[in-house]
Amino acid sequence: MTLLCVPLVSKTVEQMVADAVAAKARGADIVEIRLDHLSDFDAVRDLPLLLRSRPLPALVTYRSFLVTYRPKWEGGEYEGDDKVRFDALCLAMELGAEYVDIELKVAENFVKLISGKKPESFKLIVSSHNYQTTPSSEELSGLVATIQAVGADIVKIATTAVDIVDVTRMFQVIVHCQVPMIGLVMGERGLISRLLCSKFGGYLTFGTLDSGKESAPGQPTISDLLNVYNIRQIGEDTKVYGIIGKPVGHSKGPILHNAAFKSVGFNAVYVPLLVDDLENFLNAYSSPDFAGFSCTIPHKEAALRCCDEVDPIAKAIGAVNTIVKRASDGKLIGYNTDYVGAISAIEDGLRGLRGGKDEIGSPLAGKIFVVIGAGGAGKALAYGAKAKGAKVVIANRTFERAKELANLMGAQALTLAELENFHPENGMILANTTSIGMQPNVNQTPVSKQALRWYSLVFDAVYTPKVTTLLREAQESGATVVSGLEMFIRQAMGQFELFTNLPAPEKLLRDILA
Numbered sequence: 001m002t003l004l005c006v007p008l009v010s011k012t013v014e015q016m017v018a019d020a021v022a023a024k025a026r027g028a029d030i031v032e033i034r035l036d037h038l039s040d041f042d043a044v045r046d047l048p049l050l051l052r053s054r055p056l057p058a059l060v061t062y063r064s065f066l067v068t069y070r071p072k073w074e075g076g077e078y079e080g081d082d083k084v085r086f087d088a089l090c091l092a093m094e095l096g097a098e099y100v101d102i103e104l105k106v107a108e109n110f111v112k113l114i115s116g117k118k119p120e121s122f123k124l125i126v127s128s129h130n131y132q133t134t135p136s137s138e139e140l141s142g143l144v145a146t147i148q149a150v151g152a153d154i155v156k157i158a159t160t161a162v163d164i165v166d167v168t169r170m171f172q173v174i175v176h177c178q179v180p181m182i183g184l185v186m187g188e189r190g191l192i193s194r195l196l197c198s199k200f201g202g203y204l205t206f207g208t209l210d211s212g213k214e215s216a217p218g219q220p221t222i223s224d225l226l227n228v229y230n231i232r233q234i235g236e237d238t239k240v241y242g243i244i245g246k247p248v249g250h251s252k253g254p255i256l257h258n259a260a261f262k263s264v265g266f267n268a269v270y271v272p273l274l275v276d277d278l279e280n281f282l283n284a285y286s287s288p289d290f291a292g293f294s295c296t297i298p299h300k301e302a303a304l305r306c307c308d309e310v311d312p313i314a315k316a317i318g319a320v321n322t323i324v325k326r327a328s329d330g331k332l333i334g335y336n337t338d339y340v341g342a343i344s345a346i347e348d349g350l351r352g353l354r355g356g357k358d359e360i361g362s363p364l365a366g367k368i369f370v371v372i373g374a375g376g377a378g379k380a381l382a383y384g385a386k387a388k389g390a391k392v393v394i395a396n397r398t399f400e401r402a403k404e405l406a407n408l409m410g411a412q413a414l415t416l417a418e419l420e421n422f423h424p425e426n427g428m429i430l431a432n433t434t435s436i437g438m439q440p441n442v443n444q445t446p447v448s449k450q451a452l453r454w455y456s457l458v459f460d461a462v463y464t465p466k467v468t469t470l471l472r473e474a475q476e477s478g479a480t481v482v483s484g485l486e487m488f489i490r491q492a493m494g495q496f497e498l499f500t501n502l503p504a505p506e507k508l509l510r511d512i513l514a
């Protein structure tokens with residue numbers, strides 16, 4: 001089992017002691033006492049307090065103490081000489097610290113110093129940090145061998161991800177390492193090295209008490225590790241799914257999909273994947289362990305090109321938001337669940353409006369359906385509306401793109417200015433598929449309130465905030481409104497079903513997003 005370690009980075013001993021108690025309460029197995037973060041550290045005065053006042057190891061399942069006192073050249077805060085550091089670390093060992101972390105650069109001297117004095121249960125971690133890159137697999141394996149040779153009980157290597165592909169090399173090395181190993185790749189692009197430790201057999205992973213209390217770039221909080229990513233449930237056989245995007249940190253996908261996987265007992269984890277080059281990513285993560293992906297901005301169109309097979313609807317839309325790796329042959333199959341998610345939400349909105357829940361055929365048939373935007377979501381909405389028999393009109397900031405999409409769909413194209421006075425009939429449907437009105441620009445809206453009176457239903461793909469200015473003004477103008485959150489829930493349900501072949505737990509997903 002991978003241990004969960006909370007780094008303690010407070011400036012005072014008292015706060016560290018309090019944080020250690022909090023870490024225990026939140027489910028940590030180990031706390032890392034970063035002596036270099038203490039502003040007025042005196043080993044003889046402070047270490048007994050820090051170590052003796054730690055929550056009793058026997059009271060937690062696997063609680064122990066790990067002490068690091070790292071110099072500036074290894075990412076620490078301490079600038080003094082090694083003797084002071086070595087004395088402090090030796091004292092920590094003598095006072096019962098279960099682990100001490102020493103940098104490879106000085107490990108030989110430290111090993112000599114503690115030779116013959118190591119308590120039986122004590123473990124020496126020898127660490128190497130690279131704040132620029134992640135070396136090749138050969139170099140990483142060489143580093144493991146060097147660290148082992150110096151006398152480490154546990155090997156620790158922390159590198160930096162320039163690209164998410166770098167993490168695969170760390171996973172390979174951990175899997176093949178003969179001794180316990182902590183292998184982490186720092187930075188946002190390295191996040192999965194921290195989330196998937198238990199799958200690849202890493203000795204421990206770090207989780208902070210709160211965001212802002214990181215001891216290295218890219219550490220998630222302990223609460224996210226335990227409650228969002230369910231890392232206690234991750235094992236060798238756990239399948240990995242994730243959201244590919246850039247940026248991706250804001251996505252609610254991990255909260256939804258991990259809760260949904262857990263609720264049906266599906267052995268999988270869903271992680272954020274900050275991807276620069278989709279093709280490189282898919283080639284590097286081609287193993288069956290990485291079983292499926294959601295795709296968001298800016299990769300939906302590239303995903304269409306990278307899949308081995310594409311569902312005809314996704315092909316017609318020109319965008320893939322879901323990739324499933326077929327278990328039988330590893331081929332990548334692309335789908336688009338945005339279309340069904342948005343169109344079914346709008347249809348239900350119209351049926352509610354008419355009280356015609358049981359009517360046959362789509363309530364969109366014959367209606368004028370105005371789509372604002374001509375990107376991935378715009379294409380999905382335009383395709384869906386047309387497939388349901390609506391008369392589609394595309395309005396876009398870049399008129400050329402509106403025309404291009406309109407030609408493809410046999411639709412009419414408008415400029416955004418023309419949209420203001422466009423009212424061939426009453427009771428039209430309007431769908432915003434641009435990011436106008438999204439946080440933080442919550443006061444923006446793609447069309448004036450004046451122009452909204454011609455519409456019976458207004459949909460906004462933007463879902464942060466849930467009620468956008470467009471939806472509020474539409475409501476005030478008497479239109480029925482459908483939130484982007486409804487589309488988001490429904491497209492996520494479609495993805496869940498493609499990933500698992502199981503019905504999506506709709507109530508759970510709605511409760512999470514309520």
Ligand code: NAP
Nearest residue numbers: 373374375376377378397398401433434435461484487488
């Ligand atoms: P996209 O492919 O990048 O397309 C963006 C569209 O918005 C383009 O038509 C672009 O016009 C237009 N646009 C962007 N900024 C604009 C501005 N300031 N003024 C006028 N037009 C602007 O993005 P997408 O994937 O379609 O996503 C669009 C929006 O839908 C995003 O807010 C996204 O979060 C949301 N979305 C929601 C869901 C959901 O489940 N609710 C699902 C997918 C997408 P140009 O052609 O002129 O650049």
